[in-house]
Amino acid sequence: xxxxxxxxxxxxxxxxxxxxxxxxxxxxxxxxxxxxxxxxxxxxxxxxxxxxxxxxxxxxxxxxxxxxxxxxxxxxxxxxxxxxxxxxxxxxxxxxxxxxxxxxxxxxxxxxxxxxxxxxxxxxxxxxxxxxxxxxxxxxxxxxxxxxxxxxxxxxxxxxxxxxxxxxxxxxxxxxxxxxxxxxxxxxxxxxxxxxxxxxxxxxxxxxxxxxxxxxxxxxxxxxxxxxxxxxxxxxxxxxxxxxxxxxxxxxxxxxxxxxxxxxxxxxxxxxxxxxxxxxxxxxxxx
Amino acid sequence: xxxxxxxxxxxxxxxxxxxxxxxxxxxxxxxxxxxxxxxxxxxxxxxxxxxxxxxxxxxxxxxxxxxxxxxxxxxxxxxxxxxxxxxxxxxxxxxxxxxxxxxxxxxxxxxxxxxxxxxxxxxxxxxxxxxxxxxxxxxxxxxxxxxxxxxxxxxxxxxxxxxxxxxxxxxxxxxxxxxxxxxxxxxxxxxxxxxxxxxxxxxxxxxxxxxxxxxxxxxxxxxxxxxxxxxxxxxxxxxxxxxxxxxxxxxxxxxxxxxxxxxxxxxxxxxxxxxxxxxxxxxxxxxxxxxxxxxxxxxxxxxxxxxxxxxxxxxxxxxxxxxxxxxxxxxxxxxxxxxxxxxxxxxxxxxxxxxxxxxxxxxxxxxxxxxxxxxxxxxxxxxxxx
Numbered sequence: 001x002x003x004x005x006x007x008x009x010x011x012x013x014x015x016x017x018x019x020x021x022x023x024x025x026x027x028x029x030x031x032x033x034x035x036x037x038x039x040x041x042x043x044x045x046x047x048x049x050x051x052x053x054x055x056x057x058x059x060x061x062x063x064x065x066x067x068x069x070x071x072x073x074x075x076x077x078x079x080x081x082x083x084x085x086x087x088x089x090x091x092x093x094x095x096x097x098x099x100x101x102x103x104x105x106x107x108x109x110x111x112x113x114x115x116x117x118x119x120x121x122x123x124x125x126x127x128x129x130x131x132x133x134x135x136x137x138x139x140x141x142x143x144x145x146x147x148x149x150x151x152x153x154x155x156x157x158x159x160x161x162x163x164x165x166x167x168x169x170x171x172x173x174x175x176x177x178x179x180x181x182x183x184x185x186x187x188x189x190x191x192x193x194x195x196x197x198x199x200x201x202x203x204x205x206x207x208x209x210x211x212x213x214x215x216x217x218x219x220x221x222x223x224x225x226x227x228x229x230x231x232x233x234x235x236x237x238x239x240x241x242x243x244x245x246x247x248x249x250x251x252x253x254x255x256x257x258x259x260x261x262x263x264x265x266x267x268x269x270x271x272x273x274x275x276x277x278x279x280x281x282x283x284x285x286x287x
Numbered sequence: 288x289x290x291x292x293x294x295x296x297x298x299x300x301x302x303x304x305x306x307x308x309x310x311x312x313x314x315x316x317x318x319x320x321x322x323x324x325x326x327x328x329x330x331x332x333x334x335x336x337x338x339x340x341x342x343x344x345x346x347x348x349x350x351x352x353x354x355x356x357x358x359x360x361x362x363x364x365x366x367x368x369x370x371x372x373x374x375x376x377x378x379x380x381x382x383x384x385x386x387x388x389x390x391x392x393x394x395x396x397x398x399x400x401x402x403x404x405x406x407x408x409x410x411x412x413x414x415x416x417x418x419x420x421x422x423x424x425x426x427x428x429x430x431x432x433x434x435x436x437x438x439x440x441x442x443x444x445x446x447x448x449x450x451x452x453x454x455x456x457x458x459x460x461x462x463x464x465x466x467x468x469x470x471x472x473x474x475x476x477x478x479x480x481x482x483x484x485x486x487x488x489x490x491x492x493x494x495x496x497x498x499x500x501x502x503x504x505x506x507x508x509x510x511x512x513x514x515x516x517x518x519x520x521x522x523x524x525x526x527x528x529x530x531x532x533x534x535x536x537x538x539x540x541x542x543x544x545x546x547x548x549x550x551x552x553x554x555x556x557x558x559x560x561x562x563x564x565x566x567x568x569x570x571x572x573x574x575x576x577x578x579x580x581x582x583x584x585x586x587x588x589x590x591x592x593x594x595x596x597x598x599x600x601x602x603x604x605x606x607x608x609x610x611x612x613x614x615x616x617x618x619x620x621x622x623x624x625x626x627x628x629x630x631x632x633x634x635x636x637x638x639x640x641x642x643x644x645x646x647x648x649x650x651x652x653x654x655x656x657x658x659x660x661x662x663x664x665x666x667x668x669x670x671x672x673x
């Protein structure tokens with residue numbers, strides 16, 4: 001039971017990171033290398049705002065707004081202009097890699113290298129559910145927030161004009177532009193939404209780990225792996241990929257010598273790519 | 288007569304120029320080169336040491352400097368890359384530094400040791416832990432004061448035998464590259480010391496929890512759990528899980544826990560953790576330096592052994608320059624090697640540093656290692672266990 005709760009906890013984080021990747025890649029075809037950095041920036045901003053003595057809700061909202069604004073800025077200042085000049089995918093990837101490096105090490109220089117805890121939004125309460133079974137208030141917040149964010153994103157994609165534009169642009173960009181979809185606005189919206197999801201995830205993840213300039217690196221990689229395990233067919237792909245990855249990691253560390261759990265993510269990714277190259281959800285819901 | 292006047296004028300001019308040159312040289316600051324990791328993986332430790340060095344130099348210059356000259360530090364970013372470090376050592380050499388201090392990672396420290404040795408520049412590190420930096424006989428231009436891995440381990444092994452007899456051990460480590468290197472050495476040396484290691488568990492970097500590892504360690508019924516590695520957030524997560532699952536086995540860590548950040552991350556779960564350290568906080572000398580740090584930087588350098596070591600290392604280098612009576616590299620090297628019974632704040636009370644042609648290390652036995660315990664949410668005093 002504890003393995004299940006812990007697996008769902010870290011799996012939810014992976015799923016949310018994967019969702020941020022999904023929103024951007026499905027609408028624009030761009031793999032946003034900097035996704036983990038928006039999460040890191042939100043955490044560092046939050047800690048900084050709290051350090052200035054601002055009320056907790058203001059720090060939360062301010063940090064999420066700040067990191068989302070940076071995501072939008074990176075699209076407006078770098079990715080958008082490159083796309084308008086028909087830059088190759090390799091150049092765009094390189095630019096995003098550059099944004100990631102600047103965000104990561106720039107934060108390190110400005111903020112310092114100390115890794116500090118972020119006070120948890122849900123407090124530090126622990127609920128005992130039985131012998132050796134407990135759940136943190138922060139974990140409950142993670143489960144609930146993950147459900148809300150996934151349902152909200154799915155509803156946004158299905159029931160709003162902008163969301164539908166994102167989906168149409170994902171299926172056929174040329175046809176989308178012919179029917180009046182502004183691909184530039186779609187790209188901007190995708191980056192904004194991806195940044196917003198990553199920034200929100202910071203307040204779920206960092207209180208259980210730490211905030212520092214490297215905080216976004218591992219969740220970013222794991223989110224990327226989760227996305228390709230689950231597949232790009234719908235938001236269900238990142239959710240399934242993230243939860244499966246989290247559950248397998250924690251199960252492996254419980255039932256196998258934990259030195260083997262290290263490679264679980266990559267082994268699973270290779271297995272899925274071999275058996276279902278489009279991800280686990282792809283065949284159930286064709287693109 | 289005209290020729291004589293010309294000759295006198297020439298001699299006078301040369302004399303004035305020579306005097307001006309000598310005066311300019313003696314008024315120039317003494318240059319110390321420091322390479323550090325400005326923004327990458329080792330930057331956390333680098334920047335703490337840089338703060339300590341900056342404070343020391345500021346105080347030292349305010350007190351008149353050395354040999355009637357001020358001291359100036361030239362910093363170079365080694366980018367945590369040994370290849371880059373070599374180019375930075377060459378650059379510092381061309382700028383005529385008298386000494387090079389390594390405050391980056393052990394890997395870059397090793398690169399400096401080799402290159403500076405080739406260039407015959409005295410150098411050393413206040414806090415690089417890697418055992419490979421020490422050799423027998425020592426590298427002629429390299430001088431160290433950090434805690435050494437093998438003595439840290441030997442002290443922990445002695446403590447385990449004394450306190451628990453022959454306990455069954457579990458080892459928990461993080462799987463960062465440095466964490467694996469450190470913990471592999473611990474595992475090998477603990478086995479050599481005769482301990483039975485019943486399980487080795489590792490934490491994936493970035494994990495929010497360590498449920499599986501904590502339950503496996505509890506199942507192993509280890510008497511003592513060794514927590515060693517390099518990634519404090521990951522090890523802190525294990526320590527929290529260890530306490531949450533009610534495992535009564537005591538925790539013993541490596542010197543990575545000397546960082547002040549650990550106490551914030553682990554919270555009350557850190558209570559009771561025993562770990563080796565290079566400094567004994569009860570020493571008045573340490574308290575005096577800590578007070579200076581607090582005045583200059585607030586809490587930033589609190590409980591940071593690496594900063595204390597950097598401060599003391601600079602004090603040692605300045606003393607060697609004073610004893611050398613010159614900023615000449617060879618004379619400073621010789622003065623460093625001639626250091627005898629020099630009171631230093633690192634190590635247990637009464638520690639005195641003696642270098643010799645066959646030893647360029649401060650730590651030469653496990654008896655010099657300080658063991659401390661987390662008590663009431665703070666890094667506690669040195670344990671009296673020997």
